Amino acid sequence: MVNHPISVLLVTSESELRHHLYSVLEEVGQFQIKGCATGREAIEKLEKYPIQILYSDMRLNDFSAVALSEQVQRKYPDITILIGAAKGTAGDVIAAMQAGATDFILDPFENDLVWEAFQKAARDIAVREGSQPVRTRNDKTFITQDVALLGTLEIARKVAPSTASILITGESGTGKELLAAFIHAHSQRSSEPYVAINCAALPEQLAESELFGHEKGAFTGAISRKIGKFESAGKGTLVLDEITEMALPLQAKLLRALQEREIVRVGSNRSISIEARVIAISNRMMKEAMASGNFREDLYYRLNVIPLTIPPLRERKNDIPLMAEAFLKRFSSQNGKKMDRISGGAMDLLMRQNWPGNVRELENTIERGVLIGGGETLLPEDLILDTGPKDMSATVTPAMGMTVREMEKQLITNTLQSVNDNRTHAAKMLGISIRTLRNKLNEYKEEIETVK
Structure with a gap:
């Protein structure tokens, strides 16, 4: 091939x-x-x-x-x-x-x-x-000496050859997608497709089509047949990221697909057998999502056959030196730099950080340090460290007659401005999902257009 x-x-x-x-x-x-x-x-x-x-x-x-x-x-x-x-x-x-x-x-x-x-x-x-499957972006290895994470990896390695559904939970930036790729790589499906989909990024009008596919003419704009994610995954692995952001009607159809091991394309009445192994990922507490009515309890138990949790970086600080050195080596090589060591002062700063953004935040910090630094050693002054979310409520001054909605709008606007319109970071600071933030912004936009 x-x-x-x-x-x-x-x-x-x-x-x-x-x-x-x-x-x-x-x-x-x-x-x-x-x-x-x-x-x-x-x-x-x-x-x-x-x-x-x-x-x-x-x-x-x-x-x-x-x-x-x-x-x-x-x-x-x-x-x-x-x-x-x-x-x-x-x-x-x-x-x-x-x-x-x-x-x-x-x-x-x-x-x-x-x-x-x-x-x-x-x-x-x-x-x-008829060519080889594409490599995944997560084709990397875990860098860890943490006992808890090593235990999680050992369980993942043991269950990888099975067909059981897996639920991976953990904070944003801990490496949940990497763990999913790790499981796929250690399974008997490693030569089959690895397909990942972010449920929060699915437009609601097209979500069912993205997951299950559609037939030509199934709806306005369906100019040809579309193969959905389940079929694209074949006998491989289908990863459903941010699973709690999936709309409830689609959750019901996903549950049926997992129970019956078959799907129906939009606009068709013919069932298609599916063989892909499903790995679900969530950075939210699933039981909270169920209690609030945003996630089906029966779907949770269908997905949660093998539960795996990745601990946050603040709970495994002994991994920070290992990862920092590995990131330094990678980014120095990529950027043609000769930086090959981290000073004691810089490492001290890294160890004292709480890392709310976890491994992703540490990786970004080292990359910035390599780009900013000029010598062979990463120094404290080369590090631009996030001191943590600002108290955004202090920037929202309630005025007489201001509604709760107006305060909410001002809070969201101020937060976006503080992170240079990075929606992922803003959503994290506000404690809401990316989809909720996007919906709020669309509402504000529609209000402005209506006034015009």
């Missing part, structure tokens, strides 16, 4: 976004990437180069991604089209799908969403061409 890089064309007028997408996709070298700023340039490049995946920002300087997609679909029907927008609406998603896009990335600055969309596109191409 053939195994070659997949050619990608990134079309976005924002150079910052283009560089961000480059950095995410270049991480494992699976993609051969070209970029341009306009739709016209994209069409010119498509005439010169054999492109397999086209990513376009929803709004370009010369014309829209929808118009570009329509042109590309007519002339190059085999190209997989992905469209992204930082502030996409339900109308944008539907227009993109009608124009031929196979996926819509609601926040192209969110690494996991970008990788998930490109991974699925690459896997579909691999299946179509």
Whole structure:
């Protein structure tokens, strides 16, 4: 079977976004990437180069991604089209799908969403061409000497060959996705597809189609048959990230799929057998979600056959030196630096941190330090440490007559401003899900448009 890089064309007028997408996709070298700023340039490049995946920002300087997609679909029907927008609406998603896009990335600055969309596109191409399965972004090993985490890994290794459903819980940034990939790698399914989907990023109108697929003509915009995640996973592993964010009606259909081991595509009445092993991931307390009525109890017990929990970094601080050294080595190599050690003062600072963002926060801190530092040693002054969430309530001053809703809006706005519009970070600080934050912002936008 053939195994070659997949050619990608990134079309976005924002150079910052283009560089961000480059950095995410270049991480494992699976993609051969070209970029341009306009739709016209994209069409010119498509005439010169054999492109397999086209990513376009929803709004370009010369014309829209929808118009570009329509042109590309007519002339190059085999190209997989992905469209992204930082502030996409339900109308944008539907227009993109009608124009031929196979996926819509609601926040192209969110690494996991970008990788998930490109991974699925690459896997579909691999299946179509009969090539090797695409490597996952999580194709790394755990760096740990912590007794609790080593125990979790040992259990994961033992249950990996089974067909049992697994539920992984833990705080954001602890490595839950990495554990899912670890289980897949140690299972008898390791040569089969590894498909991951973020339930919080699923547009509600298209969620069922994404999971189970649809037939041509099943709904407006369904211009061809679509294979869903369950079918794409085949005999491999299907990872359902942020499972508690799945809408209740879809939870009922997922429960039936797991019980009956079969699915029905939207717009069809024919059952299709499924063989994929399901791993669910959540950074919330599942029992709280059930108590609040946001998650089905019967689905919880169906998924929770093998429960695995990853402890937060603050509970395994003896791992910090190991990980910091490994990250230093990796980022020094990637950036052509000669930095090869961490000073005692810098390590002292790292050890004293509480790390609310866990391993992901530590990794980002070391990367920044490598880029900022100039010598062979990482020094305390090279570290930009997050001192923790600010007391945002202090920045919301209630005025006479201000409603609770107005205060909520001001709190969300202030929080987004404090983290440079990073929605993932803002949602974490506010104690809400990304989907809830997105819904709130859409509500505020609709109110503004109504007033206009």
